[in-house]
Amino acid sequence: xxxxxxxxxxxxxxxxxxxxxxxxxxxxxxxxxxxxxxxxxxxxxxxxxxxxxxxxxxxxxxxxxxxxxxxxxxxxxxxxxxxxxxxxxxxxxxxxxxxxxxxxxxxxxxxxxxxxxxxxxxxxxxxxxxxxxxxxxxxxxxxxxxxxxxxxxxxxxxxxxxxxxxxxxxxxxxxxxxxxxxxxxxxxxxxxxxxxxxxxxxxxxxxxxxxxxxxxxxxxxxxxxxxxxxxxxxxxxxxxxxxxxxxxxxxxxxxxxxxxxxxxxxxxxxxxxxxx
Amino acid sequence: xxxxxxxxxxxxxxxxxxxxxxxxxxxxxxxxxxxxxxxxxxxxxxxxxxxxxxxxxxxxxxxxxxxxxxxxxxxxxxxxxxxxxxxxxxxxxxxxxxxxxxxxxxxxxxxxxxxxxxxxxxxxxxxxxxxxxxxxxxxxxxxxxxxxxxxxxxxxxxxxxxxxxxxxxxxxxxxxxxxxxxxxxxxxxxxxxxxxxxxxxxxxxxxxxxxxxxxxxxxxxxxxxxxxxxxxxxxxxxxxxxxxxxxxxxxxxxxxxxxxxxxxxxxxxxxxxxxx
Numbered sequence: 001x002x003x004x005x006x007x008x009x010x011x012x013x014x015x016x017x018x019x020x021x022x023x024x025x026x027x028x029x030x031x032x033x034x035x036x037x038x039x040x041x042x043x044x045x046x047x048x049x050x051x052x053x054x055x056x057x058x059x060x061x062x063x064x065x066x067x068x069x070x071x072x073x074x075x076x077x078x079x080x081x082x083x084x085x086x087x088x089x090x091x092x093x094x095x096x097x098x099x100x101x102x103x104x105x106x107x108x109x110x111x112x113x114x115x116x117x118x119x120x121x122x123x124x125x126x127x128x129x130x131x132x133x134x135x136x137x138x139x140x141x142x143x144x145x146x147x148x149x150x151x152x153x154x155x156x157x158x159x160x161x162x163x164x165x166x167x168x169x170x171x172x173x174x175x176x177x178x179x180x181x182x183x184x185x186x187x188x189x190x191x192x193x194x195x196x197x198x199x200x201x202x203x204x205x206x207x208x209x210x211x212x213x214x215x216x217x218x219x220x221x222x223x224x225x226x227x228x229x230x231x232x233x234x235x236x237x238x239x240x241x242x243x244x245x246x247x248x249x250x251x252x253x254x255x256x257x258x259x260x261x262x263x264x265x266x267x268x269x270x271x272x273x274x275x276x
Numbered sequence: 277x278x279x280x281x282x283x284x285x286x287x288x289x290x291x292x293x294x295x296x297x298x299x300x301x302x303x304x305x306x307x308x309x310x311x312x313x314x315x316x317x318x319x320x321x322x323x324x325x326x327x328x329x330x331x332x333x334x335x336x337x338x339x340x341x342x343x344x345x346x347x348x349x350x351x352x353x354x355x356x357x358x359x360x361x362x363x364x365x366x367x368x369x370x371x372x373x374x375x376x377x378x379x380x381x382x383x384x385x386x387x388x389x390x391x392x393x394x395x396x397x398x399x400x401x402x403x404x405x406x407x408x409x410x411x412x413x414x415x416x417x418x419x420x421x422x423x424x425x426x427x428x429x430x431x432x433x434x435x436x437x438x439x440x441x442x443x444x445x446x447x448x449x450x451x452x453x454x455x456x457x458x459x460x461x462x463x464x465x466x467x468x469x470x471x472x473x474x475x476x477x478x479x480x481x482x483x484x485x486x487x488x489x490x491x492x493x494x495x496x497x498x499x500x501x502x503x504x505x506x507x508x509x510x511x512x513x514x515x516x517x518x519x520x521x522x523x524x525x526x527x528x529x530x531x532x533x534x535x536x537x538x539x540x541x542x543x544x545x546x547x548x549x550x551x552x
Contacts, residue, residue, distance in 0.1 A: 089321030
């Protein structure tokens with residue numbers, strides 16, 4: 001199974017602490033060695049780093065651990081290929097433009113018999129079901145709101161609507177962001193926590209590294225971290241229920257919708273640990 | 277004036293030598309310190325690194341100088357802002373998807389009173405005339421070939437056609453690539469050279485660095501390097517004529533078209549050294 005990491009913050013924050021633990025799972029403490037990627041938003045634009053080397057050994061991952069890029073929205077992904085070959089074009093996260101903003105998407109899961117009709121405005125570059133799902137989400141949003149972006153709560157409802165059709169095809173845990181809000185959907189495994197004042201010390205599971213956030217934060221800071229599995233062993237992570245789509249803004253959940261998953265799909269999902 | 281660097285090769289080649297000289301112009305040997313970017317294609321996909329720090333001091337540029345990413349198509353840009361603020365969203369190169377391929381674009385020049393009609397399929401994220409021109413090129417190609425990509429020579433003719441309208445608005449030196457061919461258009465300043473067997477030694481203008489390519493190449497290698505100003509002082513660079521659009525494939529020019537520039541535009545362009 002691949003793993004996802006997302007960060008949504010009230011103020012620009014660097015992700016080096018969480019990314020250090022997360023990147024260790026790319027071949028060092030776990031077996032997700034078929035590429036990685038991370039996207040950092042700065043307002044509407046973003047920096048996207050992808051590599052088909054593992055996050056544990058890639059010089060690009062090393063740069064990210066050493067270079068504190070501050071961002072309010074970050075999405076990262078480490079890959080264990082199940083569908084699609086180990087090519088750069090299959091590395092998450094994926095990027096497209098919609099309504100004059102960059103959108104970033106990463107997926108953990110496995111979609112079967114998923115053959116959506118694409119009009120051609122968005123076409124996958126690689127051969128993963130994940131990028132196909134992203135193109136379907138982008139096309140669906142554009143079709144519902146052809147002129148310009150609607151308010152975020154309307155956007156979240158539209159997303160739930162498009163997500164429902166895709167979840168019928170299998171495991172569809174994803175993170176999606178446009179630089180304003182981060183949307184996280186859970187089919188099977190996804191956790192989050194909110195760090196806010198008064199901050200305390202966190203200790204990584206995957207590296208012997210602690211940080212006392214009280215020393216490096218202000219009362220204005222607030223950070224939501226979303227991950228496939230908890231990254232720290234001394235903080236309380238909230239588990240998403242299957243079907244939950246949560247919108248994060250300014251470092252906290254601001255809307256939670258439930259996308260119903262049919263029981264037969266849920267039973268199949270529980271047995272599936274694949275990832276594309 | 278900003279500067280452009282392109283590389284198109286017969287076999288995957290690393291750009292570290294040329295990039296080292298080019299990056300020095302980002303604040304060290306020249307004043308292009310308002311950001312930089314570089315895109316490396318691997319088949320249909322690409323790695324895009326952008327930074328609003330200067331190429332001379334950015335840790336991202338430092339990574340690229342040290343990490344030999346091999347690619348058949350590279351586009352890089354260093355920026356001296358004249359239109360648009362120094363934000364990440366205004367850093368070249370820009371990326372969009374068309375016909376299931378990534379496309380990369382970088383511009384050197386300055387377009388005046390350029391207000392094209394955009395249908396919404398491609399919208400700029402930042403506020404440069406350059407990204408607006410890129411969206412216009414992408415929209416024009418999609419409109420002419422709505423289903424799928426035509427043969428490259430048809431594509432080149434269509435590009436010349438769309439370019440002609442844009443050049444009426446000012447200086448429009450650009451590099452455009454889809455991972456198969458690299459298209460270079462010159463309004464004012466652009467040079468290229470082809471390095472091929474038997475290779476010899478090249479010496480950078482902007483750094484005291486030489487490389488004997490004969491030691492690191494095979495007879496199958498062939499590399500075209502395209503730049504705003506020559507990068508080496510002991511090789512023969514060919515200057516583009518104003519209006520020339522050259523398609524490079526497998527490390528050499530394979531098609532040259534001339535996009536006529538009206539004399540009054542050419543006179544204005546000659547006096548203009550701005551860059552967006």
